[in-house]
Amino acid sequence: MQLLKASLLVGMIAFSGSSYALGALSRACFISELADRNLASPALLLFRYLGMPIEYYEVRNKSRRDQEQYAIFESITTDYGAVRYYLFAASRVYKTFKHPTYGTTEIRLHREYKSPWAAQTLDPEIFKDSRLSMFKFNRKVSSSVRAGNPDFVEQVGYRWDEERRMIVTGAHSYYDPATKATGALPDTSASDCNLSEWGLEDR
């Protein structure tokens, strides 16, 4: 459970060590899935710190049925250790639906997000809030960028043929201002909160 809690916001927060590393992950995370693991409140608290509108903070008190309509779709690129690179992330959110004739599961583009080239850091004041203590790790993310809804949480509506399952794919790159070289990280994909996968790759 602690591992699940700790892994929730990996990519945005922490991890240890002195070795340099870049990381990438995607998530298609319904608030109901977070609530099932008692993670909805701390996760929404962190998103509130990062700029989520206050009305979405109250989603934690909604019924599970309502929480199934709210989700976080994002792809994140992270850097650990020293801040060396500009990072980039792009994200595509797909809905799944049954093909009316063949009965196969198909995908339909729902949203597309793109970050700027940036190296962004969390305000350290955030972690003075003891309610976020579960997100403190032993290695610190130096910077990250995120491709996702600027409000973090969004409400999802469905057409008649669409399933309650979403897929997020992410593309991730980094740019070294010293060498002016650009590199790509492997694409990421997720259809859940990605709580069990750390989504990190050492380079």
Place this chain on the structure above:
Amino acid sequence: MKQRAAFFSLALLIACGNANAVQAAGYVDQYNKNYISGWACDRHDSDYQVAVHIWRDDGQFLTGTAASSPRESAVAAACGSMHSNHGFAVNYAVPANLLDNKWHKVQIWIIPRIGDPQQITNSPVDIYFDSGLPPNPTDPYANAPAPRPMKSIYLGPTPVVPNVYWPRCDDYMCY
């Protein structure tokens, strides 16, 4: 002659309308998250033993039963019925995901033979759906903080935002 035909047509329409009218009567006597009892009937179809459906205010169907158990004679009088078999009592189990430690308005509807369902006299009733755990007296997350947005670090000029070539189709319909 035409006037008489119109009069009878109108009378027939009114009669049909009244036949479809529902007059829900009933009362919830005892209730909690696992049990509910009372009596219910349709005064317009007074001998018919109606079905009773129990719904929560968030659209969750809790249970259903027939109002056909014997009750005191006052129930027959209240229903205008020839008999007093309009009682109901039902034990029901609530799925764990509905036990949210909150009060809910629970509605008791009668399902008449003809016409639309109606709620009985003292419906809805307030029921607390506790999870068995003591409710947290104070919500530690009640106070929402002011945002503290992420800060950008300047490392030099940035390149042009890249075009991304996606491996999956990007059409609206991806057959």
